[in-house]
Amino acid sequence: MRDAANTPISIETAITELSLAVGQLIRRLRSESNPDGLTWSQTVVLARLASAGPMVTADLARAEAVKPQSMGATLAELELDGLVKRRAHPTDGRQVLFELTADGVEARRKRSAAKQKWLLDAMAQFTVDERRTLVAAAGLIRRLSETGTHRSES
Amino acid sequence: MRDAANTPISIETAITELSLAVGQLIRRLRSESNPDGLTWSQTVVLARLASAGPMVTADLARAEAVKPQSMGATLAELELDGLVKRRAHPTDGRQVLFELTADGVEARRKRSAAKQKWLLDAMAQFTVDERRTLVAAAGLIRRLSETGTHRSES
DNA sequence: TATTGTTATACTCTATAACTATA
């Protein structure tokens, strides 16, 4: 076994701690996002469309690491709620671009202001260093999640 | 890119990055835990019983931050599979203690050895510092998840 | 009356499979 500089971090420990923590956070995020009338996954898609502009289903699915059918279901709900609308792709008749409607933009705004209050408060309790740790960890978690995912292998 | 060490971390950024990363990891964990025949939540309960010994439903539910009914459902599946068994509580007739069966212990052992291979490999790719960051983040995420949760301390 | 657990029911999230339309 290799020596850690200060604290030896067992891989098993890291896995266990991280998994449990992540499980609890996701449950909290889901339970807190309900009251808006928006579910968690809808919120995430809305946020992505807001920051990245119009996107097609397949790209949204890849971005969230879900299957296109799953993303299609989420988009269909958002469309029913009038928060996103579809637009034809300029060059490829198969693809469909999704973008926020005015209601979608408004829903985003209201959500940011009020509904994520607990999360903002919770984040505010951390020191700058702690927040930096969390952001760094987010990048690592992403890498972790993608490890062994062979997209190019047919 | 700016000087990462000195750039103030926006709370919004931290929230967004973390939420997305956590969502992806949980999907990966769930999809990878299926092949054993054990689901992710069953695995977590098994792990906890293995490390903490016999526990009652309500305590397990509190530990995982789910409702007792949800935990009851998970325990019922594990019991059907013969991986946990129930035992009467010595002093309180309402409570039921759950503990691992021999099969449950064996399932744990096999799982640790083989099934979480991708996760072990994925963790192994990180440097000691990176693993330390992840473990530190796990603690922070836990705190984050519990913020504003009014538990029994009232 | 409060707590533990059970039963019944429903919703969210995601997946796989089979299909249509377009490239």
Next chain:
DNA sequence: TATAGTTATAGAGTATAACAATA
């Protein structure tokens, strides 16, 4: 034939509500 999207179906995970037994 390959890709984008849709429809149908299913299972995991969890919640709320109503209930029974025990404290």
